[in-house]
Amino acid sequence: MSINQNIIEKIVKIFLWIFTIITIFILFYIVGFILKNGIGGLSKEFFMEFPKSMGREGGIFPIIIGTILLTLAAVFIAGPLGIGTAVYLTEYTRENRITQMIRFGADCLAGIPSIVFGLFGFVLFVIKLKMGWSIISGGLTLSIMILPTIIRTSEEAIKAVPKPLREVSYSLGGTKWQTIVFIVIPQALPGILTGIILSIGRCVGETAAVIFTAGSSLRLPNSLFDSVRTMSVHFYILSREGISLKNAYATASVLIISIGMINFLSYWIMHRFIRRIEGK
Amino acid sequence: MNREKLIEKTFFLIACSALFLLALITVFIFKEGIGIFLKIGFAKFIFSPDWAPSQKQFGLFSMIMGSVWITIGALIIGVPLSLSVSIFLAEFCPKKIARILKPAIELLAGIPSVVYGFIGVVILAPLIREYLGGPGLSVLAGSMVLAIMILPTVISISLDALHAVPKSYLEGSLALGATRWQSVYMVIIPAARSGIIASVILGMGRAVGETMAVIMVSGNAVRIPHSILEPVRTLTSNIALELGYATGMHREALFGTGMVLFVIIMILNTAAYVFTKRKVRK
Amino acid sequence: MNKILLKDLSFYFEGKKVLNSVNLEVLKNEILAIIGPAGSGKTTLLRLINRLEDATYNTKKEGDIFVDDKDIYSVDINVPELRRRIGMVFAQPVPLPRSIYENIIYGPRLAGIIYKKKLDELVEHSLRQAFLWDEVKDRLNQSALSLSGGQKQRLCIARTLALQPEVILLDEPCSSLDPISTAKIEEAMLRLKEKYTIIIVTNNTKQAARVADKVAFLLMGELIEYGQSRQVFTIPVDKRTDDYITGRFG
CATH class of the missing domain: 1.20.5 (Single alpha-helices involved in coiled-coils or other helix-helix interfaces)
Incomplete structure (x- = not known):
């Protein structure tokens, strides 16, 4: 037995x-x-040159710029909303019907397939609001997509800030707002950053929601209302349309290396954050 | 004091943004998609297998079956794999190794779906074509790629559920003379059941919702598959493939597709939510 | 004239009575020690005077607290300003994760003091009052987390003093400290009495006897005895006080 x-x-x-x-x-x-x-x-030229004949030759310079701009747009929109939501959920209320609804809403948002975001963004931002295929349309769409991640990670980070620190601030005459700005957010910052970096990773890797909202222009954008092509979209088009396997692989390598670096960075920050919360 | 109240109100409004956006998307998708249901009838739209936009034929059944096949395939391959990994990480793996494996698995989640699709096209599809027959781009290829893609989701959520089981359960069982596997199998897994089910449901949601990789590897033919080696088109692929040029009724039909997809996802989310809530109940 | 007056003060937390109709007054420039076993409501009482329980859910307060004859729970009270007038030092020294200097000026700066010179003065003055100046004057820009336990607590006292409060509330300030640090803090307290009104919560009856003018004995939320320190410690009126002081329980 x-x-x-x-x-x-x-x-x-x-x-x-x-x-x-x-x-x-x-x-x-x-x-x-x-x-x-x-x-x-991969070579200096690949990073610094413009693509030639639809990407068959040349580099991916405007594509890198496009990826960065689109991601920044998304983070600048979703960051304040997500962090603000987390602050509200942790600092201003306790568990009740409303916070449960907000959390459920965020969870639902997190589960929506990216193509549905693409569908939504395409018809609302691109067509109805006449923003066209642009950084702003894509950024808005992506920001909705990454909002749940930012809310969740910020909430965890803010919850981890020890309560006595808040009380010290109150006892020294700090208002709630001052306490949030001078104590809570700075303490939670590494955790919040981790969430933002993970969201950046999602933006960089996203294709379905981007291709219908930010378009696939190979030109360098002049304004927020210009179309851009991100690395993922570029890779998709190169490989799907059989334009250039060599450049597709190279683009994918840049993608994977960036995602790896992003993950590593968030891990590193998180690690330091945990150590600090647990007292060095 | 007034200023503080104002700040609180502002934060409240911000906090409602997630709900507001969810409502906006829901209303929008439904508003744009309901038309097609009214025009050609609910039953016909859902249960007709014919999809030919140029002839104004809009039936989703092939795509629904495509999604069902691919998702079930992904779960059959992916769930045993992911649960094994999470059980291993939670209960059997030396701590040091777990510390390296976890970020590695998270990296798996970060790899863009187009890369998975690409790997499916250049590696999996030729293998399937050669050894099993068919065009290669098929239900099987789609399921295998999706199985890998849902790994991180299922692993991380089920891992949380396993970790949430109090250590005393395991110790109690071990103290009664059970082996480690017996304890895991009879005590820990049942205790974490709700969370594990939630992880599978969320993995399912991820599989149903995945788009680009599926487009690339599953062939996209509009017909109900009879074997796993045949190509299929999923609901998501249907939207992504045609959204770029669809107008009028055709676009409405795509929104109708989105609506169906949305409803499926919401049902899955709610189910997962219910199960995660139940996690508390030991 | 009294500086602080508690009138029929009761407090409930999650339906449980934590304080039961406490009446107490503290005179200006006087040290009141609140003693009593763990869970007797001492800390809650202190926190109520600083309105720190405002943010706790499921609580109910009855009765009033007056500071300078003004109800501090009335609607027209500016709470942050009140807390500046009534400094609080917690049992666990919790420095903000910043430099020593930044810790001291946190409160004043929130109050709107921005002149560097004024802030520098405040830092030196409050550190001197807390008997910490000589130990840290050369490393004001170092992290406050690098201080020892006793230094941390004196920093917390200095930080409170920098608010230029009228009242100082100390919640078991020496509970986590060694005897030497404790002695330093007690010395500081006796000196501070000249300018401030002090309420100290302590588990340590000897400490209460050493520093306090008046003593209040709380037991399970009820004020059992209140009087001149010497009288309470030598001829307590209530038997329970006697039992507690002589160490028969608590």
Whole structure:
């Protein structure tokens, strides 16, 4: 009986190991495959030059700029809203019907498929509000998409700020607002930043919501109302339309490397944040 | 004092933005999409397999079945894999290794869906074509790619659920002479059940909603599949493939597609929400 | 004349009575020590005077608190301003995660003092009053978290003094400190009495005897005894006070 159990225990363990290794292998395989085929295409020119003949040749300079601008637009819109929501949920109320509804709303928003955001953004911003395919249309659409992430992470970060710090501020004559601005937000900042960085990652990797709202222009934008093409969209078009596999791999490598750096950065900040909250 | 009240009101308004936006999207999608239901009838729109916009034929059934097939396939492959990983990470894995594995899995979540789709096209599809037959771009390819894509979602949420089980449960069971696996199987997994179910539901939501990768690997043919080696089109693909040039009734039909998709996702979200709420009930 | 007056003060938390109809007065430039076992409502009483329970949910207050004959719970009270007049020092020294200097000027700056010279003066003056100046004067820009426990608590006192308050509330300020730090804080207190009215909550009856003019004994939310320090400690009226002071419970 007990020998039997030991064998089962062993088998289970082996299976769990195997499944985990498969998962990790898939990850490394995907990353490795893209990098192996794409890293050779990376050069200073690839980053600094404009694409030629629809991206068959040349670099991705305007695409990098487009990606950055679109992401910034989304973060600048969603950041204040998300952080503000988190502040309200943590500092101004306790659990009640309204906060539950807000949280449920944010969860629902988080579950909406990106193509639905694309559909919505395309018809509302691009067509009805006549913003056209533009940074602003894309930024607004993406901001709705990343809002839940920012709310959730900011809320966690603000909750982690020790209550005594707030009380000290109150006892020293700080108003609620002053306490939020001078104590709570600075303390929670690393956690909030982590959420924002993760959202940046989502924006950079998004395609479905972007392609219908920000368009796919290869030109450098002059204003917020110009269309841009992000790296993901560029990669999609290059590979789907068979324009240039070499440049597709190179673009994908840039994408993967940026996502990797973004994840690493958020992890690093979070790690430091946790250490600080737990007292160095 | 008044100023503080004003600030509080402002924050309240900001906090309502998420709800407001959700309502805006819901109302908008429904308003734009309801027309098609009225024009061609609810039953016909949902249950007719014929989709030919140029002939004004709008039936979603093929796409609905496409989404169902691909999603079920993704769950069959993805759920055992993800749950194994999360059980391993939570209960059997040395802490040091877990600390490396977790960020690695999060990185998996960060990889853009177009990259997954691309990998499916250049690696999976040729393999399927060669060894199993069919065009390669198929239900199977779509399911496999989606299975990988839902891994991080299912793993991280079920992992949270497993971690939330009090340590004393495990210790109590071990103290009664159960082996570690017996304890996990009989005590911890049941205790974390609601959270695990929620994780699967959310993974399902992710699979139903995924667009770009599915477009790239599943062939997009409008017909009800009879085998996993046939190409299919999902609801999401249907929108993304045609939104760029659709006008008039055709666009309404795409909004109708969005509406169906939206309703499915909302049902899944609500179900997941109910299950996560129940997590508290030990 | 009295500086602080509590009139029939009761307080409920989640339906439970924490304070039961407490009447108490504190005269100007006097040290009142509130003693009593854990959970007797001492800290709550102190926090009520600073209106720190305002933000706690599920509470109810009855009765009134007057400072300079003004009801501090009336609607026209500016709470932050009130808290500047009534400084509070907590049991656990919690420096803000900033420099020593920044810690001291946090309150004054929120109150609108921006002149560097004035702030510098405040920092030196309040640190001197808290007997901390000599130890930190060369490292004012270092993080306050680098101070020792006793120094942290004196920093917290200095931080309160920098508000130039009229009343100082101390909530078991020495509970986490060693005897030497405690002695320093008690010395500071006796000196501060000349300018401020002080209420100290303490578990330590000896400390109360050393520093206080008056003593109030709280037990399970009720004021059992209140009188001159010497009288309470030598010939207490109530038997429960006697039991507590002599260490028979609590």
